[in-house]
Amino acid sequence: MVTSIQIADQDGVRRITLHRPQVHNAFDDGLIAELTTALEQAGADAAVRAVVLTGEGASFSAGADLHWMRGMAQASEAENRADSLRLARLMRTLQFLPKPTIARVNGAAYGGGVGLIACCDIAIGVDSARFGLTEVKLGLVPAVISPYVIHAIGLRQARRLFLTGELFDAATAQAIGLLHECVPAAQLDDAVNTALELLAKAGPLAQAEAKQLALRMAGVDEAAAEQLDRDNAALIARLRVSAEGQEGLGAFLAKRAPRWSTPG
Secondary structure (H helix, E strand, O other), rough: OOOEEEEEEEEOOOEEEEHHHHHOOOOHHHHHHHHHHHHHHHHHOOOEEEEEEOOOOOEEOOOOOOHHHHHHHHOHHHHHHHHHHHHHHHHHHHHHOOOEEEEOOOOEOOOOOHHHHHHHHHEEOOOOOEEEEEOOHHHOOOOOOOHHHHHHHHHHHHHHHHHHOOOEEEEHHHHHHOOOEOHHHHHHHHHHHHHHHHHHHHHHHHHHHHHHHHHHOOOOOOOHHHHHHHHHHHHHHHHOHHHHHHHHHHHHHOOOOOOOOOOO
């Protein structure tokens, strides 16, 4: 049976691998559902001490799948809202997972892929990785992932990257707080293992409480996050069916520049 993720356990570590390398581990309904379930199961499993999230192949995650985006463009506002709420649940599940989480960023991450990294407690990436929050180029905004990305990189950096949609490299990702460490590809597993060794020295109950303490002191509350997710899902649904969103998505799918785009 072909699935969108792979799961492996070793010494209390659950490794969850996004397994759609042919599309750079892009999101679709199947991946979102499977990953949400896998995270919920990891959070409830007393044998799991830590979760490592990574991608198969050259990329961590390219964000939205092309066919999924085509479906978005044709769907109603209500269908788009429901779709966005499923993605929001995934991000919220990862953000508040009662286990330490590590993003093993093996390659490029865009859109929702950046959101997954931002939701993890520790993020370690290869120095060749590229990142982007390019939604504005489609006439959209990174609504669902915005709370988590802003918590990770801060408002000042988010205001620039949300508006320009520019790509940035791993050194920049580390400088702004998206990555904790940036290493050559040959050293990625060693860096992740070092982090896991540090996590293994701490009490699991204390870690769960420490994670909630950090979030609480930053004013991050799961119930409030759920309400914010509903608001942001409504926003992106409205933008997807708007004239500008339809033009942006249509242009992307047709591989042409949108009407508002200037040369250069």
